[in-house]
Amino acid sequence: MIRINRAVYHDKVMGCWLGKNAGGTLGEPLEEKFGREEMYHVDWYPLLPEGGIPNDDLELQLIWLQLILQKGPGITPADMAQAWMDCIAYNFDEYGLSKENMQKGLLPPVCGWHNNAFKDCMGSPIRSEIWACLAPGCMKTAARYAWQDAIADHGGGESVYGEIFNAVLESAAFIMDDKFRLLEIALSSIPKTSLTYRSVRRSIENYKKGMAYEDNRNDLMNTFYNPIAQYSPLNLGFQTIGWLYGKDFGDAICKAVNCGWDTDCTGATLGAVLGIIGGASALPEKWIAPLGYEIATNMSTGGIRNLTAPTDIRELTDVVCREAEKVTRYWGCGIEFTDDPCPEGGEYNEDAEIPPLELPWLEDYKPNALSYPLGTLEAEVRYDKDAAVTGDRASKLTVVLSNPHPVEKNIEVCFRMPEGFTAELVKCANGRGEKSKGQNGEKFVLKAWGETRLEIEVSAAAGAVRDSNRGYIIFQTEGWPAVPAVPLVLLGGSRWLVSELYEGKHLEEACGLNEEEVFKTQPEGFREVWRTGNDLELSACFKKQGIVYALHYIYSREERDVVLGVPNNGRMKLFLNGKLLHRTVMQVPLRANLGNGGAQGDGSNYKVTRLEKGMNQILIKLENDITLKEGQKSHFTIGGMSEVCTKNHGMPVLDIRRTVFPWEDHL
Template sequence: MIDLNSQAFRDKVYGCWLGKNCGGTLGAPLERGYGEPEPFDVWWYPELKEGGIPNDDLEMQLIWLKALEEVGPRLKASDLVQYWLDHIGYNWDEYGLNKTNLRLGLLPPVSGGYNNWFKDSMGCPIRSEIWACIAPGQPRIAAKYAYEDAIVDHAGGESIYGELFNVAIESAAFVISDPEQLLDIGLSYVPPTSQTAKAILAARQAHREGLTWQAARKRVLEATPHFNAQYSPINMGFQVIGWLYGEDFGDAICKAVNCGYDTDCTGATLGSYLGIIEGQGRLPQKWTEPLGQDISTNESWGGLFHASDGVNPVPANLVDLTDRVIVQAKRVLTAHGILNGESILEIDPATLYADESIQALWTAKSTQIDYEYPGLTVSVDYVNTPAVEPEEEKALRIVLTNVHPEPLQLHYRLFTPSGWELSRQTEAAIIQAHSTVAVDLLVKVPEARLVENTNRLYLDVVLEGRPAVPATPIVLIGASRYFVSECIPADGRSDQELFDEVFAPEQITSDAALLLEQGRPGTWSDLYTLENELTLKEHFSQSGVLYVRTFFWNPDAEQQVWLGAPANCPTKFWVNNQLALSSFRYPLVRPNYNGNQETYTKVDLRAGWNEIFFKFVRNAEARQFEGYIILCQADHLYAGLYRVGRTQVPWEQNNKR
C-alpha cells in the first residue's frame, strides 16, 4: 500500500533524488570514454561542491518534469522532442546525433535509431527516476513513459532495455525492498536473450557463487565485452554488483563506481534505488549532508538553457523537486484510473511484473513513426532506413488505422519534391471499423543534383464525409557522396612509409582544380553512405593506402567547424588542400561530436563549396577498417551542422553558386 499524502511516500521520493545526487557526485570525476581494464579504488567523494556535481543524469529529468507539467499525462516521445530542442544544450554522444536527426526533420523512434552509433549507450537508462516517481508501485505504467523517453535518442538498441530495467525496479521499490525480488521484477522487463539480461545475470550469478565483487566485475565484462565506457549492458551489471555486494549505502555506491566505465551513471542510479528503498531519513548523513538541498546544473555554460527562466522554471532544490513530482504522481495515476479521488494505492504484487504490453515494446519497430489524428492513425514505416541514395527506388509502408465504429472511405496521394516520382500517385481505400490497411509505396529517387540533406514528402489523406486531417510528413535523408581511389598496395613498405609518402592523388596541380571532377589524379569510384560511417570494407581489405574525396556545401558565411575522421587506422585529411590533421595511430573508435584532438580538429569552411580530402593507411595486422566523418560546430556545445550539404558535388550543382 502507498499513501501519496504520507510522509513515508514523500521521504522515498526525496530519497530517490538525494541518493541519485550522492552517487552521481561520487562517480562524475572518474568517468571515462573508454573502459578501464582494472577497477578503481575510491571510497569517498573525489570532488565536493555544494549541491553536488552537475550531472545530465539528474538535470535532464528536471526538464522532463517540466514537460509533464506542461503537456500532461498523455506525454509522448513526440512531445519530448520539443523539450530536447528548447532546453538541452550539450551534444554528447547520442544526445548530439539524435538532435541532428530531429533538426533534419525526423521524429522518434527514427530519430533515436538512425545514424546512432551510441544507441546501446547510457543516455536513457539514467533518466528513469522521474517515471518511477510519478507511477510508484505501478512499473508497467512507469515503463511506458520510460519507453517514450528512450526512443527519442536510443531506438533499436540495448539502452531501452536498461531504462525499462531501472524504471521497473525503482517503481516497485516503493513497495518492495528485497533486492532479489526487485531484480526478478526488473528482469521481467528485459528480453531474456538481450545483452542487458546477460550482464545482469552474470553479476547475480557471481554473487550467488560467493565470488568477490572484483571477480563479479570480470564476469560481467566477459559476458558482454565492449570498449565503450558508456555501453549500457556492462553498466547495468555494475549497478547490480554495487547493490548486491554493498554493505551499506556508501559501500554500495563506491563498489558500483569502482567497477569503472560510466561511473557517474552507475553510482547515481544505484543511489536512487537505495534512496527509494531507505527513504531520505535512513540515508547516511555522512554522504548526504555535504551536498545540501540545492540542485547543481550545467545551465551556467549552456548545457541546459531556458531551464530557470520563463513562467515555469525547473526546481532549484530537492524540496521543490519532491513536491512537484508528488503533484504529478497524483495527476498521472488519476489519469490512468489508478486513483479515484483517494490518495491510497493498493498494490497487487503480481502487477509489478511485466506483462504482454511491456513485452510488445521489445519488438516495436524502430523505423516506424505513428501520427495520431482525430479519427485516423497514419503510420509511416521507413522499412530499414530513412536515408536514400540517388537513382534508387525507396520502399515505404504506410499503415492506415480506422479508430471509428464505422468504415472509412478515403483517398491518399503522396506529394514529392521536384524531380522525384512515385510508382502510384493516387489511390482509394475503404478501411473497415477498427481495422487497418497497409499500403506499400515505391519512391523513385532522382539523380544526385536533386537530392538534399533533407527531402520532405507529404502524404495527403482525404476522408470522405469527415473533417480534414493534416498532411503527414515523410522525411528522406540524402546519402553523403564520396569518391574513393583505388587501393595503393603496400608492396613491402611499412605503414609509416606509406603514411609519409606523397602518392599521386595528393599531387594536385592547383587550387583551381579542387572543385573539378578530374581535379585529383587517379581512378575514382562513387561511394554513397547512408550514415556517418565510411563503408569502405570492400575497397580497403588489404594493407596499403586509400584516398577518399568529398565536398561540403556551406550555405552560410565562412565559419570555423569541428571536423573529425575517427578511424581505426592512421589518418590525414586536408580541407581545401590545406593539411588539417595528421594522426599516425590505430585507435579505438567512438564517433561522437566532441571527439579528441587526435582525430578531430578545427577547420575553416569557405562560403560555398569546400573539398575535403582523406588519406587512410593500414598495415597487414590491422583490424577490419572502421571510419566515420563527423562534422559539428567548433564551440563548446558541438552541435551537429545539419545545414552543411553533403549530398552533391560542385560540377553537378543544383542552384548552388
C-alpha cells in the same frame, strides 16, 4: 489498491535525489571516453566542490518534470522531442546525433534510430528516477514514461531496455525492499534476448554462485565488452554488482564506481535506488551533508536552458510528491496516498509470486516507424533500413493504413514531393485487388476494420538532395471528411568518391596522388558511392593492408566554424581545401560523435576549423589496422561550434549541401 503513506513516500523521494546526487558526484571525475580494464579504488569523493558536480543524469530529469507540469501527465514522445529542442543544449554523443535528426524533421523513435552510433549507450538509463517517483508502485506507468523518454535518442537500442529496467526497479522500490525481488520484477519488464537482461542476469548468477566481487566484474567486462565507456548493457551489470556486494550505501556506490566504464551513471543510479529503499532519513550524513540540498546544474554555462523546475532538493521533492498524486489518478494506477500509518512504503504482499510485467506496447514497438492517428484513417510510416534518400537508389518505405470504422472506404493516394523527387506507389496489398488509377493518384479499397500495406519508393536526382527533404502523402477518402496530410521526411545522404586500395602502403607514404590538389575533375580510379549516414563503410575496400582515399565536397552558404571528425579505429590524414588539416594523434577505438568537449570527439581524430563560403573539398587518407578482428571502421562527422561554451560543441550543422561535385552545375 496499494496504500502509500505520504510522509514515508516524501522521505523516499528526497532520498532518491540525495542519493542520485551523491553517486553522480562520486563517479563523475572518473568518467572517461573509453572503458579501462583496470579497476578504480575510491572510497570517497575524488573531487568535492560545494554543492556537488553538475551532471546531466540529474538535471535532464528536471526538464521532464517541467514538461509534466506544463503539459500534464499525458505527454507524448513528440512533446519530449520539443523539450529537447527548447531546453537541452548538450550535444554529447547520442544527444547531438538525435538532435540533428530532430532538427532535420524526424520524430521519435526514428530520430533516435537513424544514423546513431550511440543508441546502446547510457544517455537514457540515467533519466529513469523521475518516472519512478511520479509513479511509485506503478511499474507499468513508470515503464511507459521511460520508454517514451528513451526512444527519442536511443530508438532501437539497448538503452531503451536499460531505462525501462531502471524505472521499473525504482518504482517497485517504493513498495518493496528485497533486492532480489526488485531485480526480478525489473528483469521481467525487458526481453530475455536483450544484452541488458543477459548482463544483469549474469551478474546475479555469478553472485549467487559465490563469485568474488572483482571476479564478477571481470567476467562481465570480458563477456559484454565494448570499448565505449558509456555502453549501457555492461554498465547496468556493474550497477547491479555494486548493489549486490555493497555492505552499506557508501560501500555500494563505491563498488559500482570502481567497476569502471560510465562511473558517474552507475554510481548515480545505484545511489538513487538505495535512497528510495531507505529514504533520506537512512542515508549516511557523511555522504550527504557535504553536498547540501541545491542541485548543481550547467544552466549558467549552456548545458541546459529555459529551466523553471526547482533545483532545491527539498522544493523538488515537494513538487514531485504533489504531482505524483495527479499522475497516478490520471493513469488509474490503483495507488492511495494516505496520512494514516501503513506498512513500510505501502501495502504489498512480500510473499506473493512476482508475475512477469507485461508491456504489450513494448512488444509492438518498431524503432523505424512513426504513427499518425488521422481520425478517418490511421497511418504508420515505416522506413526500411534508414531514413535517408540518396541519388543512386530508391528509398523504400511501407505505409500501413488502417480503417478503424465498420464501413468500407474508397481511397485515393497521391504525393507532394520536393522538386527533383519522385514518389511511386509500387504495391498495394489489401485483399480487395490491386491499385487502380484515379484522377490525382492511385485508388484502392480499404475494407471495414481492414488494413492495407502501401509499398512506396522515393527517388531523387543527385542535385536535388538537401540535408532535409520534406514531402507529404495525401489521402482522399470518398464521402468522408478530409484528413491531414502525412509528413514524409527523408534526410539527405552524402556523396563520395573512393579510390582503389593502395596495397601495402602506409599513412606517411606517397601513393601517386597529389594530396594537396584541389580537384577540378573526378580523379582517375575513383568511383562514386553514397552514404546514408556518417559511416563511411569502407571495410570492404580493405581486404589487405593499405591506403584508401575518400573524396567529398561540402557546399556552405557562409563561412562557419565547425568540428570536422574522421573517427576510426586505424589511422588517418584529413585534408581541407588542399591543405593538411589533421592526422590521427593516437590509435583509438571507433567513437563516432559530432565532436564535443575540450579534447574534441575521441581525443584523436577531430579538429576545429573553418569552412569557406561556397565549395569545400575534403580528402581523407585512411590506413587500416589488419590486426583488428572487427576490421576497418571509419565515420565522417561535421559538428557546429557554440559561442556559449564547449559543452555545446558538436551541435548539428544545418543548411549545407553534400551531394554535388564542383564540376557539376547543380548549385
